[in-house]
Every structure is written in C-alpha cells, then in structure tokens.
Amino acid sequence: MVLVEDLRRSFGSGPQAVHALRGVSFSAARGELTALKGRSGSGKTTLLNLVGGLDTPTGGRVELEGTDLASLDEDGRLALRRDRIGFVFQSFGLIPVLTAAENVGVPMRLRKLPAKQREERAHALLALVGLAGHAGQRPGELSGGQQQRVAIARALANEPALIIADEPTGQLDSETGRSVMELLRAVVRSEGVTALVATHDPALMELADRVVELRDGRTTEQAAE
Template identity: 60%
Template structure:
C-alpha cells in the first residue's frame, strides 16, 4: 500500500553570513494512514524544518516529498497550494485563531477559501467541532476559551477539510502538562478513528508515549527510530560529503 506521506533523502540547507546551515540532511520518512509519528529532538534539531518540508510549506534543497501518489516537490506554487488545501491539515504551537471570529467561523475560514459550498461548510464545521468536543462552544470567540480549547479549535480547523495528512508542530508547546496530554490524546484518537496520517513534533518526553512510532533528530539528521540507532553513511566515493 502506498504511504499517505513519504519523504526521500530530504535535505534543506540555508545560507548565512557564517556559512551554510544544514537544517535537514538526507532524511527518509514514511507515514501510513492511521499512524501517529512523533518527531522528537532538542530545539534546533531540525523538527520544524522537516515538518515544513513534509507539509509543502518549504521546498527541500534536494530530495522528494510524496503525498500518496503525488510528488509534491515537482508541483508549481499554485498546484502545491491546491494540494495543501485538499490533503493537508496543519496545527501550530501558536493557535493562530482570529480573535474577532467565533470558534465556528475560525474553523470555517479555510473552507471559505477553498470555496466549499455553504451547506457543506456548515456540516463540516459542526462535525469538526463535535469531534474535538467543542460543539457547545461554536459561538464563543478565542478570548472566551481556555488555551486547551483554543488548540482544540485549531485542530478542528485542521480536520474540517478532511485531509489525508495532519502536520502538527509543537501543538502543546503553550499548554500545561495536563492539558497537553489531553490534546495529544485527542490527536491520537482522531488519527486512529479518522484514518489520518499524522506527524507531530515535540521535545516533551511525556507526549512520546502516545505515538505509534517515534523518530529522533539530532543536528538535522535522523538518528533513531523507536530507540533503534539509524546507521550514518560514511563519506566516501559514493557520498561526496
């Protein structure tokens, strides 16, 4: 079966006055439908860069990203934006909600941008808020909600378009440990009940327990999968580095 999300030999190099910064180096990753993969590592390990590459928010210096049978890295910007709308949902550390809009209106916004018909929009918004346990808070604005509830609105917004893949970058970074655990449980439940392929970055060891699989990054390299070290290729005739 084709993985829902696949990255092959992903490398991202940034130029700086001090020299090149290798944020990701030759990373291979596959995520199946219904699987929750946690990416862990210290700050600066390359987690956010990897998620941006997988989500089509940045382009790799080399390597390819596949969403199902579509090679995302070969698409132009318009086609890539359409693919993100259709197949990807994003959850960020900063909730990113618009303060003057209600919870329902925040969830609805990406569907409006995608020109989803009004009746279908209403149905999807109601469904998404129900799935995250906020169907009774649809009319409340972000300032009237707790941090955990705001992040649940962010998750509802991400799943309202019924994506194939969920990308979550430090989704519990602004939450206390108890609320963070609840949010991670919610993500795990959604992944398994809705058949999503999810990649979640965190450096919190308490959240790793909820993953189906854990990969660890260090200095831009994939160093372990479920605690098993990943052999590092030695530079030589076949590896110019």
C-alpha cells in the same frame, strides 16, 4: 502515505552555509501518528515545512499519497496545502474576531463550499473534539486547551490526508497538553489520517505510534512505547 527520502535543506552557500537537514529518510502510514523529537535547532520545523509544501528541499524528495512535491508548481503546492494537509500550530492560529465555528469554517470557505455545508461540518467537527457547546464563542472566551481543540477541528475541515502539528502543546500545561495529544491520536485513528507531530515532551511521545528523532539534521527511528 508520506515518504521522505534523503531529504536535505541548506541555507546560504559556501563555508557559511547552514545544513539544517543532512539526509532525512522515513515513512508514515495512513492512520498513524508519528512524533518528531529533537532539541531546538535540530531541524524539526524545517522538516515539517518541507513535508507540508511550505518550503523546497536542497536535495532528496517528499511524496504525499504518491505525489512527488517537487513535481508541483506553486499553484499545485497551494492546492495541496489547502485540500490535503491540515496544520496545527503552537500558538493556535485562530482568528480572534471569529467564533469557534467560523474559525473551523475558514478552510472550507477557501474552497468555496456552500455556507450550509460549511456550518454543518464545522459543528460536526466541534462535536468530534468535544466542543459542541462552544461553537458561538470567540477564542478569547476559550481556554488554551479549548483553542487547540478548535485548531484541530479546523485542521480536519477539508478532510485532509495529513495533519502537521508543530509543538501543538507548547503553550499548554502538561495535563492539558496530554489531553490534546490523546484527542489528536483518537482523531487520527477515527478519521484515518496521518499525523506528523513535532514535540520535545517525552510524555507526549508515549502516545505516538512511532518516534523519529532528529540529531544534527539526521534521523534515527524508534518504536513508540
């Protein structure tokens, strides 16, 4: 489903160039949660940006559902991000003035889905993440864990093939973070999507199907326990 081959990304040129990725290769199957671990500066966010079509590599390739991202122009990458990829951020990324249901509906609004269809799916997704009774609340009225659940529901809005999550539990306490990761794993399996999750928390890696470690821009892969 996701194929990364000899992926490289450098910033700058000459002796001052920074080589963030130095030949990263791995694959992730449908319905699988892959954890990316590594110290700060190891290249996790750079890798997620490349897989998500937010950046272009210096070398190597990324395929999503058989499509080489390098073959897409900017409009093609935009459509890919809108229709096939859901993003979950450490800071939740919710719009404060919108309700939980309205936040979940934003990606569907970008696809110009009818209002009734948006509303029905938003409520169904909030029920999926355990927030059926919170559809009318705004982010400021929700706990951090609840906000991240809304963010996961929003990531699923357009039935993506891939969910990309960059330190999704970084602003949560350990117990809440684990419950969010357990939810994400359950959603991945029930919805049949692939998830790439950057995290540095060993407890959360236990919930992954596989772990890919980044060190100095290179990867080593290990089976999750």
